[in-house]
Amino acid sequence: MKKLFALLLCAAMTAAMLTGCGEKTPEAQSAVEEKEDVSETAQEGGKKTFTVGFDAEFPPYGYMDDNGEYVGFDLSLAQEVCDRNGWELVKQPINWDTKDMELSSGAIDCIWNGFTINGREEEYTWSVPYVDNSQVFVVAADAGIASSADLAGKVVAVQADSSALAALNSEENAEMTATFGSLNQFADYNTAFMDLEAGSVDAVAMDIGVANYQIESREAGKFVILDDYISTEQYGVGFFLGNKELRDQVQNTLFEMLEDGTFAKIAEEWGLSDVVCLSADEK
Amino acid sequence: MDSLTMLKQLGEGMIVTGEIFFLTLLFALPLGLVIAFGRMAKNPILRTVSKIYISIMRGTPLMLQLIVVYFAPYYVFGIKMGSGYRMVAVILGFVLNYAAYFAEIYRAGIQAIPAGQHEAAQVLGYSKGQTFFKIILPQVIKRILPPVTNEVITLVKDTSLAFVLTVAEMFTLAKQVAAAQTTVIPLMVAGLFYYIFNLLVAFVMEAIEKKLAYYR
Numbered sequence: 001m002k003k004l005f006a007l008l009l010c011a012a013m014t015a016a017m018l019t020g021c022g023e024k025t026p027e028a029q030s031a032v033e034e035k036e037d038v039s040e041t042a043q044e045g046g047k048k049t050f051t052v053g054f055d056a057e058f059p060p061y062g063y064m065d066d067n068g069e070y071v072g073f074d075l076s077l078a079q080e081v082c083d084r085n086g087w088e089l090v091k092q093p094i095n096w097d098t099k100d101m102e103l104s105s106g107a108i109d110c111i112w113n114g115f116t117i118n119g120r121e122e123e124y125t126w127s128v129p130y131v132d133n134s135q136v137f138v139v140a141a142d143a144g145i146a147s148s149a150d151l152a153g154k155v156v157a158v159q160a161d162s163s164a165l166a167a168l169n170s171e172e173n174a175e176m177t178a179t180f181g182s183l184n185q186f187a188d189y190n191t192a193f194m195d196l197e198a199g200s201v202d203a204v205a206m207d208i209g210v211a212n213y214q215i216e217s218r219e220a221g222k223f224v225i226l227d228d229y230i231s232t233e234q235y236g237v238g239f240f241l242g243n244k245e246l247r248d249q250v251q252n253t254l255f256e257m258l259e260d261g262t263f264a265k266i267a268e269e270w271g272l273s274d275v276v277c278l279s280a281d282e283k
Numbered sequence: 284m285d286s287l288t289m290l291k292q293l294g295e296g297m298i299v300t301g302e303i304f305f306l307t308l309l310f311a312l313p314l315g316l317v318i319a320f321g322r323m324a325k326n327p328i329l330r331t332v333s334k335i336y337i338s339i340m341r342g343t344p345l346m347l348q349l350i351v352v353y354f355a356p357y358y359v360f361g362i363k364m365g366s367g368y369r370m371v372a373v374i375l376g377f378v379l380n381y382a383a384y385f386a387e388i389y390r391a392g393i394q395a396i397p398a399g400q401h402e403a404a405q406v407l408g409y410s411k412g413q414t415f416f417k418i419i420l421p422q423v424i425k426r427i428l429p430p431v432t433n434e435v436i437t438l439v440k441d442t443s444l445a446f447v448l449t450v451a452e453m454f455t456l457a458k459q460v461a462a463a464q465t466t467v468i469p470l471m472v473a474g475l476f477y478y479i480f481n482l483l484v485a486f487v488m489e490a491i492e493k494k495l496a497y498y499r
Contacts, residue, residue: 056449057462064459068292093449093459098350105357105364190462217465 048087052078053108056093057188059213060270061114073270074112077130080262081253097161097187103240110246111238114207116163118233119170125243127251129234130263130278135167137203137226138211140196145203148228152179154202157192160185164205167231189214196223205230209275234277255280286468289460293472296456300480302370303442303452307377308435314378315385322390333386340383346444349376353448373445381438388430392423425495432488436481443477453477 054062054074062072070091082089094102094111102108103124116133117126137156139145145154158165165185168177177183184201186192193214195201206214208225215223239247257263258278267276321333340348353372356362364372396419404414443454457473 056459059463063463064292064456065463066288068288068295093451093455095447095449098354098447101350101354101358105354107364107369188458188462190458190465190467193465194467214465 048085049090050078050082050085050087050110051090051092051108052110052112053092053094053099053102054111054113055096055188057190058114058210060209060272062091062093072113073266073272074114076266076269077254077257077263078112080257080266081250084253084256085249096159099161103238109239110250114209114235115238116166116207116233117236117238118231119163119166120238123241124238125241125247126239127237127247127254128278129236130254131209131235131272131275132232132277133235133275134208134232135164135205135230136208136211137205137230138196138215138223139203139226140199141222141224143202145226148176148226148230149179151176151203153181155182155184155200156180156203156205157184157186157195157201158205159189159192160187162206163233164207164230167233168205170231173230193218193223209272254278289464289469289472292460293453293456293469293476296451296453297476299445299451300439300442300453303373303377303445303450304439304480306374307381307438310374310378311381311385314382316389318382318386319389319393322386323393337383337386340380341387345376345380345441346447348380349373349444349447352376352379369448369450373448373450377438377441381434384434385431388427388434389423391430392427393419395426396422425492428488428492428495432485435484435488439480439484440477 052075054070054072056062056064056070058072060072061074062070065071070093075089075091078091079089081087092102092108094108099111100123103111111124114131114133117129137148137151145151156168158168165183167173168183181202184195186195189204189206189210192201192204192206196204197218203226204211208229211225215225237247237250239250254263255278257266258280263276263278264273267273318333318336321329322337324330324333349372352375353364353369356364356368400418401414404418409417442452445452446455446458449455453476454473457469460469461467
């Protein structure tokens with residue numbers, strides 16, 4: 001027993017010295033080398049990877065389905081674009097708060113996930129808008145809230161760093177936002193809806209497409225969308241500022257898909273035919 | 284979605300959570316001992332550096348440290364690490380953070396051994412290395428087991444912080460499943476999983492404690 005113990009201690013110490021002296025750089029370095037290897041083989045093999053960053057908690061644009069696969073309208077579009085260009089699609093779920101860091105550090109090639117153009121025009125290189133989307137309030141049906149004016153003094157929830165938040169903070173809506181009791185920022189919509197259900201928030205501000213999905217998949221008649229919209233806006237694919245080459249390639253493929261009807265077919269599959277707005281006129 | 288598919292989805296996350304847990308312990312426990320030596324060193328530079336290191340690691344949120352470890356290569360050195368670096372960054376962040384806590388636990392244990400034992404060992408002709416490994420460390424390990432158990436249990440729950448780098452560990456997946464199915468059940472399942480994992484940890488640590496209590 002004692003010998004075994006001593007042996008274990010020796011092993012622990014050796015490990016200690018190795019880790020201590022190495023200070024982790026070998027590990028980090030090997031990670032760099034590995035990464036380089038991957039990209040090299042990717043280039044040599046001729047199969048380019050196209051990494052799409054998306055919020056995996058944003059149905060129906062990007063989420064996890066019953067089989068544990070990441071699916072959604074945007075991911076279906078991305079898959080089709082990749083198939084046509086001979087690229088390999090990498091679906092990378094990202095933390096929405098750190099999306100800019102992910103994009104500029106090159107961990108992802110684009111943000112394609114119900115990504116609102118309005119208000120961010122100068123921050124990314126955008127594709128043409130492909131979904132017309134509005135920001136709305138969702139309230140409990142029995143709360144007696146009929147318009148945004150009724151939200152005065154109430155608690156309103158919104159996703160952190162989302163376009164709904166940007167819309168609420170914009171100049172046109174500043175007056176209305178000021179009347180709220182408080183504006184709570186949530187990490188994801190599921191939590192916000194749980195709070196809405198529990199009554200600790202009175203309204204959730206979000207994209208209409210997501211709002212419809214949430215309302216449909218929850219108990220019928222429990223939640224309603226207010227008639228007065230916070231703002232109307234459009235979705236596009238966001239690329240790193242200045243990355244026009246990749247943008248053009250993706251965009252042209254999208255136009256191809258529009259012409260042969262694939263785009264409309266995918267939109268129909270996801271029940272989004274009413275909101276898509278990709279138009280060849282903007283070519 | 285039936286509960287079986289949900290469990291299958293969460294199961295993949297459990298494996299990743301286990302991976303983070305075991306790799307962190309594997310590297311942080313020995314690294315902690317090294318830092319503890321630095322903290323107790325006679326050399327003032329070594330001592331101060333260790334002290335500052337511990338102070339920073341304990342004084343800033345682990346979530347922030349993970350973000351820094353992951354994004355620093357690009358923002359500080361301009362190196363694009365790519366997505367494969369995610370998991371490495373998580374392990375690195377956890378190891379660096381937990382080693383600081385373990386270092387202080389080791390120090391407490393080592394300094395709790397009466398000076399008389401060092402003197403007695405010296406009289407008996409033990410070298411410094413022998414004294415430490417044959418006399419001091421075995422006693423230290425026995426004494427620090429309860430606080431180490433505390434840290435290990437905290438680590439099990441802290442693995443959920445890997446979600447900031449969207450490593451698909453248990454909690455990240457539970458949140459994604461919850462969002463897609465618009466239900467809270469996956470979160471409850473996740474909670475149950477952490478609890479059972481920690482019961483197991485507590486059980487194992489208690490067994491080790493009993494095994495080492497050979498003088499009682």
